[in-house]
Amino acid sequence: MKLVSLRRFTKNYSATLLMKINQLNIVVLTGAGISAESGLRTFRDNGGLWEEHPVEEVATPQAWQRNPSMVWGFYQSRRRQLSEVEPNPAHFALSKLAEYAKDFFLITQNVDDLHERSGIMDVVHMHGQLRMLRCELSGKSEERMEPSDLENDFQFCTCCETASRLRPDIVWFGEQPMNMVEIYNKIETCDVFIVVGSSGHVYPAAGLVNFAKQSNAQTILINLEEPLNSFMFDETHFGSAGKILPKLVAEWIDQQE
Numbered sequence: 001m002k003l004v005s006l007r008r009f010t011k012n013y014s015a016t017l018l019m020k021i022n023q024l025n026i027v028v029l030t031g032a033g034i035s036a037e038s039g040l041r042t043f044r045d046n047g048g049l050w051e052e053h054p055v056e057e058v059a060t061p062q063a064w065q066r067n068p069s070m071v072w073g074f075y076q077s078r079r080r081q082l083s084e085v086e087p088n089p090a091h092f093a094l095s096k097l098a099e100y101a102k103d104f105f106l107i108t109q110n111v112d113d114l115h116e117r118s119g120i121m122d123v124v125h126m127h128g129q130l131r132m133l134r135c136e137l138s139g140k141s142e143e144r145m146e147p148s149d150l151e152n153d154f155q156f157c158t159c160c161e162t163a164s165r166l167r168p169d170i171v172w173f174g175e176q177p178m179n180m181v182e183i184y185n186k187i188e189t190c191d192v193f194i195v196v197g198s199s200g201h202v203y204p205a206a207g208l209v210n211f212a213k214q215s216n217a218q219t220i221l222i223n224l225e226e227p228l229n230s231f232m233f234d235e236t237h238f239g240s241a242g243k244i245l246p247k248l249v250a251e252w253i254d255q256q257e
Protein backbone atom coordinates (compact mmCIF):
# COMPACT_ATOMS: atom_id res chain seq x y z
CA MET A 1 0.00 0.00 0.00
CA LYS A 2 1.29 3.44 -0.90
CA LEU A 3 1.03 6.20 1.67
CA VAL A 4 1.09 9.93 1.30
CA SER A 5 3.20 11.45 4.03
CA LEU A 6 1.46 14.24 5.91
CA ARG A 7 4.28 15.53 8.04
CA ARG A 8 6.93 17.71 6.48
CA PHE A 9 10.05 19.17 8.03
CA THR A 10 9.16 17.98 11.52
CA LYS A 11 11.96 17.53 14.03
CA ASN A 12 12.52 14.89 16.67
CA TYR A 13 9.24 13.06 16.65
CA SER A 14 9.85 9.91 18.58
CA ALA A 15 8.02 7.38 16.47
CA THR A 16 5.67 8.40 13.75
CA LEU A 17 5.22 5.60 11.25
CA LEU A 18 1.93 6.20 9.51
CA MET A 19 0.86 2.56 9.64
CA LYS A 20 1.75 -0.58 11.53
CA ILE A 21 5.19 -1.84 10.72
CA ASN A 22 4.00 -5.19 9.37
CA GLN A 23 1.95 -3.36 6.71
CA LEU A 24 4.87 -1.29 5.45
CA ASN A 25 7.32 -1.66 2.62
CA ILE A 26 10.49 -0.12 4.09
CA VAL A 27 13.69 0.87 2.28
CA VAL A 28 16.76 1.89 4.29
CA LEU A 29 19.92 3.63 3.05
CA THR A 30 22.92 3.58 5.36
CA GLY A 31 26.20 5.49 5.30
CA ALA A 32 29.47 5.48 7.20
CA GLY A 33 27.81 6.91 10.34
CA ILE A 34 26.11 3.60 11.13
CA SER A 35 29.49 1.86 11.39
CA ALA A 36 31.17 4.65 13.37
CA GLU A 37 30.20 3.13 16.73
CA SER A 38 31.79 -0.14 15.61
CA GLY A 39 35.10 1.70 15.33
CA LEU A 40 35.21 2.33 11.57
CA ARG A 41 36.10 5.89 10.66
CA THR A 42 33.66 7.93 8.63
CA PHE A 43 34.92 9.94 5.64
CA ARG A 44 34.05 13.56 6.33
CA ASP A 45 33.78 13.95 10.10
CA ASN A 46 36.77 15.41 12.01
CA GLY A 47 39.55 12.84 11.72
CA GLY A 48 37.65 11.20 8.84
CA LEU A 49 39.40 8.93 6.33
CA TRP A 50 39.61 11.53 3.56
CA GLU A 51 41.51 13.90 5.86
CA GLU A 52 44.48 11.52 6.11
CA HIS A 53 44.09 9.93 2.67
CA PRO A 54 42.90 12.48 0.08
CA VAL A 55 40.26 11.09 -2.32
CA GLU A 56 42.40 11.84 -5.37
CA GLU A 57 45.25 9.71 -3.93
CA VAL A 58 43.30 6.58 -3.05
CA ALA A 59 39.78 6.62 -4.46
CA THR A 60 39.89 7.35 -8.18
CA PRO A 61 40.74 5.21 -11.25
CA GLN A 62 43.52 7.73 -11.98
CA ALA A 63 45.08 7.11 -8.54
CA TRP A 64 45.04 3.35 -9.26
CA GLN A 65 46.83 3.93 -12.59
CA ARG A 66 49.33 6.38 -11.09
CA ASN A 67 50.16 4.63 -7.85
CA PRO A 68 48.50 1.20 -7.52
CA SER A 69 50.68 0.24 -4.54
CA MET A 70 49.41 3.14 -2.47
CA VAL A 71 45.75 2.46 -3.38
CA TRP A 72 46.18 -1.29 -2.78
CA GLY A 73 47.83 -0.68 0.60
CA PHE A 74 44.98 1.62 1.67
CA TYR A 75 42.27 -0.92 0.82
CA GLN A 76 44.22 -3.95 2.12
CA SER A 77 44.50 -2.28 5.52
CA ARG A 78 40.75 -1.56 5.48
CA ARG A 79 40.07 -5.19 4.45
CA ARG A 80 42.18 -6.47 7.35
CA GLN A 81 40.32 -4.16 9.73
CA LEU A 82 37.04 -5.99 9.06
CA SER A 83 38.09 -8.82 11.37
CA GLU A 84 38.69 -6.35 14.21
CA VAL A 85 35.20 -4.80 14.27
CA GLU A 86 31.71 -6.00 15.17
CA PRO A 87 28.20 -4.83 14.31
CA ASN A 88 26.79 -2.33 16.83
CA PRO A 89 23.25 -1.81 18.21
CA ALA A 90 22.24 0.25 15.16
CA HIS A 91 23.04 -2.63 12.80
CA PHE A 92 21.11 -5.05 15.02
CA ALA A 93 18.14 -2.65 15.21
CA LEU A 94 17.90 -2.70 11.40
CA SER A 95 17.98 -6.49 11.31
CA LYS A 96 15.10 -6.48 13.79
CA LEU A 97 13.24 -3.97 11.63
CA ALA A 98 13.76 -6.30 8.66
CA GLU A 99 12.08 -9.14 10.55
CA TYR A 100 8.94 -7.11 11.33
CA ALA A 101 8.40 -5.07 8.15
CA LYS A 102 6.13 -6.37 5.41
CA ASP A 103 8.94 -5.78 2.90
CA PHE A 104 12.43 -4.62 3.69
CA PHE A 105 15.24 -3.57 1.37
CA LEU A 106 18.63 -2.39 2.58
CA ILE A 107 20.92 -0.21 0.48
CA THR A 108 24.28 0.70 1.91
CA GLN A 109 27.02 3.04 0.76
CA ASN A 110 29.29 1.17 3.15
CA VAL A 111 31.88 -1.26 1.92
CA ASP A 112 32.13 -3.14 5.25
CA ASP A 113 30.21 -6.34 6.01
CA LEU A 114 28.61 -5.33 9.31
CA HIS A 115 25.00 -5.47 8.04
CA GLU A 116 25.51 -9.05 6.86
CA ARG A 117 27.09 -9.94 10.19
CA SER A 118 24.09 -8.48 12.03
CA GLY A 119 21.85 -10.92 10.14
CA ILE A 120 20.73 -9.14 6.95
CA MET A 121 21.97 -11.26 4.08
CA ASP A 122 20.67 -9.52 0.94
CA VAL A 123 22.29 -6.11 1.29
CA VAL A 124 22.79 -3.95 -1.82
CA HIS A 125 26.26 -2.36 -1.63
CA MET A 126 26.03 0.56 -4.05
CA HIS A 127 29.71 1.52 -3.55
CA GLY A 128 31.12 -2.03 -3.60
CA GLN A 129 32.49 -4.31 -0.89
CA LEU A 130 35.84 -4.74 0.83
CA ARG A 131 35.41 -8.54 0.96
CA MET A 132 35.45 -8.73 -2.84
CA LEU A 133 38.23 -8.12 -5.37
CA ARG A 134 37.66 -7.51 -9.09
CA CYS A 135 39.64 -8.82 -12.04
CA GLU A 136 41.09 -5.90 -14.00
CA LEU A 137 40.72 -7.80 -17.27
CA SER A 138 37.34 -9.58 -17.08
CA GLY A 139 35.62 -7.31 -14.53
CA LYS A 140 34.50 -10.39 -12.55
CA SER A 141 34.40 -10.08 -8.77
CA GLU A 142 35.39 -12.80 -6.34
CA GLU A 143 35.30 -13.00 -2.56
CA ARG A 144 38.93 -13.04 -1.34
CA MET A 145 39.29 -12.95 2.42
CA GLU A 146 41.77 -15.76 3.14
CA PRO A 147 44.78 -14.61 5.21
CA SER A 148 47.00 -14.77 2.08
CA ASP A 149 44.52 -12.49 0.24
CA LEU A 150 45.05 -9.81 2.87
CA GLU A 151 48.79 -9.43 2.45
CA ASN A 152 50.30 -6.30 0.97
CA ASP A 153 51.32 -8.03 -2.30
CA PHE A 154 48.98 -7.62 -5.26
CA GLN A 155 46.56 -10.53 -5.69
CA PHE A 156 45.61 -12.28 -8.94
CA CYS A 157 42.33 -13.61 -10.29
CA THR A 158 41.09 -17.16 -10.69
CA CYS A 159 38.96 -16.36 -13.78
CA CYS A 160 41.50 -15.71 -16.58
CA GLU A 161 43.72 -18.29 -18.24
CA THR A 162 46.74 -16.22 -17.29
CA ALA A 163 45.83 -14.76 -13.90
CA SER A 164 45.24 -11.00 -14.06
CA ARG A 165 45.78 -8.47 -11.31
CA LEU A 166 42.84 -7.81 -9.00
CA ARG A 167 41.70 -4.35 -7.95
CA PRO A 168 39.51 -3.45 -4.96
CA ASP A 169 35.82 -4.06 -5.80
CA ILE A 170 35.04 -0.51 -4.76
CA VAL A 171 33.25 2.23 -6.70
CA TRP A 172 35.76 5.04 -7.00
CA PHE A 173 34.96 8.66 -7.73
CA GLY A 174 34.11 9.00 -11.41
CA GLU A 175 32.73 5.42 -11.61
CA GLN A 176 29.11 4.26 -11.70
CA PRO A 177 27.51 3.10 -8.43
CA MET A 178 26.23 -0.49 -8.54
CA ASN A 179 22.64 -1.81 -8.78
CA MET A 180 21.01 1.57 -9.47
CA VAL A 181 18.08 0.17 -11.48
CA GLU A 182 17.10 -2.16 -8.64
CA ILE A 183 17.58 0.65 -6.11
CA TYR A 184 15.25 3.06 -7.95
CA ASN A 185 12.67 0.30 -8.47
CA LYS A 186 12.60 -0.54 -4.78
CA ILE A 187 12.37 3.10 -3.68
CA GLU A 188 9.61 3.87 -6.17
CA THR A 189 7.27 1.41 -4.46
CA CYS A 190 8.27 1.88 -0.82
CA ASP A 191 6.09 3.43 1.90
CA VAL A 192 8.93 4.54 4.16
CA PHE A 193 12.48 5.55 3.26
CA ILE A 194 14.94 5.76 6.16
CA VAL A 195 18.49 7.14 5.94
CA VAL A 196 21.03 6.42 8.68
CA GLY A 197 24.47 8.00 9.09
CA SER A 198 25.17 9.76 5.81
CA SER A 199 26.37 13.31 5.21
CA GLY A 200 24.42 13.85 1.98
CA HIS A 201 27.55 14.85 0.05
CA VAL A 202 27.81 12.04 -2.47
CA TYR A 203 25.39 11.58 -5.38
CA PRO A 204 23.42 9.66 -6.48
CA ALA A 205 23.02 8.34 -2.90
CA ALA A 206 22.29 11.80 -1.48
CA GLY A 207 19.51 12.33 -4.04
CA LEU A 208 17.63 9.11 -3.30
CA VAL A 209 15.58 10.87 -0.63
CA ASN A 210 14.26 13.27 -3.32
CA PHE A 211 13.21 10.30 -5.42
CA ALA A 212 11.54 8.70 -2.37
CA LYS A 213 9.61 11.91 -1.72
CA GLN A 214 8.51 12.14 -5.35
CA SER A 215 7.31 8.57 -4.97
CA ASN A 216 5.22 9.63 -1.95
CA ALA A 217 7.22 7.76 0.66
CA GLN A 218 7.50 8.98 4.23
CA THR A 219 11.15 9.97 4.75
CA ILE A 220 13.03 9.62 8.05
CA LEU A 221 16.62 10.56 8.90
CA ILE A 222 18.83 9.42 11.77
CA ASN A 223 22.21 11.19 11.84
CA LEU A 224 24.70 12.55 14.34
CA GLU A 225 24.71 16.03 12.82
CA GLU A 226 22.52 17.82 10.32
CA PRO A 227 23.51 16.65 6.81
CA LEU A 228 23.35 18.77 3.65
CA ASN A 229 20.06 17.21 2.48
CA SER A 230 18.21 17.19 5.83
CA PHE A 231 15.51 19.56 4.55
CA MET A 232 14.22 16.75 2.33
CA PHE A 233 13.16 14.58 5.28
CA ASP A 234 9.73 14.54 6.92
CA GLU A 235 11.24 13.50 10.20
CA THR A 236 14.78 13.95 11.53
CA HIS A 237 16.48 12.45 14.59
CA PHE A 238 19.88 13.89 15.49
CA GLY A 239 22.25 11.85 17.67
CA SER A 240 24.09 8.56 17.52
CA ALA A 241 22.42 5.82 15.52
CA GLY A 242 23.41 3.21 18.13
CA LYS A 243 21.20 5.00 20.67
CA ILE A 244 18.35 6.30 18.51
CA LEU A 245 17.68 3.41 16.15
CA PRO A 246 17.11 0.64 18.75
CA LYS A 247 14.67 2.95 20.56
CA LEU A 248 12.76 3.87 17.39
CA VAL A 249 12.54 0.28 16.16
CA ALA A 250 11.33 -0.91 19.60
CA GLU A 251 8.60 1.79 19.56
CA TRP A 252 7.53 0.85 16.03
CA ILE A 253 7.28 -2.81 17.04
CA ASP A 254 5.36 -1.90 20.24
CA GLN A 255 2.86 0.09 18.16
CA GLN A 256 2.13 -3.03 16.16
CA GLU A 257 1.51 -5.27 19.15
Ligand code: OAD
Nearest residue numbers: 031032033036042043044109197198199223224225240241
Ligand atom coordinates in the same frame (compact mmCIF):
# COMPACT_ATOMS: atom_id res chain seq x y z
P1 OAD B 1 30.40 10.68 5.56
O1 OAD B 1 31.68 10.47 6.27
O2 OAD B 1 30.36 11.69 4.48
O3 OAD B 1 29.24 11.06 6.58
C1 OAD B 1 29.01 10.31 7.72
C2 OAD B 1 27.82 10.91 8.45
O4 OAD B 1 27.54 10.09 9.57
C3 OAD B 1 28.05 12.33 8.99
O5 OAD B 1 26.97 13.17 8.58
C4 OAD B 1 28.06 12.17 10.50
O6 OAD B 1 27.43 13.24 11.19
C5 OAD B 1 27.24 10.90 10.68
N1 OAD B 1 27.63 10.11 11.87
C6 OAD B 1 28.85 9.96 12.43
N2 OAD B 1 28.77 9.16 13.50
C7 OAD B 1 27.47 8.80 13.62
C8 OAD B 1 26.74 7.98 14.53
N3 OAD B 1 27.33 7.38 15.54
N4 OAD B 1 25.39 7.85 14.35
C9 OAD B 1 24.77 8.46 13.31
N5 OAD B 1 25.40 9.26 12.43
C10 OAD B 1 26.73 9.41 12.56
O7 OAD B 1 29.93 9.23 5.04
P2 OAD B 1 28.88 8.85 3.89
O8 OAD B 1 27.77 9.83 3.82
O9 OAD B 1 28.56 7.42 4.05
O10 OAD B 1 32.14 6.62 -1.09
O11 OAD B 1 29.78 9.03 2.62
C11 OAD B 1 29.25 8.68 1.37
C12 OAD B 1 30.36 8.16 0.49
O12 OAD B 1 31.43 9.09 0.47
C13 OAD B 1 31.01 6.88 0.96
O13 OAD B 1 30.29 5.72 0.61
C14 OAD B 1 32.34 6.92 0.31
C15 OAD B 1 32.68 8.37 0.53
O14 OAD B 1 33.49 8.96 -0.41
C16 OAD B 1 33.09 5.98 -1.77
O15 OAD B 1 34.17 5.63 -1.29
C17 OAD B 1 32.70 5.72 -3.18
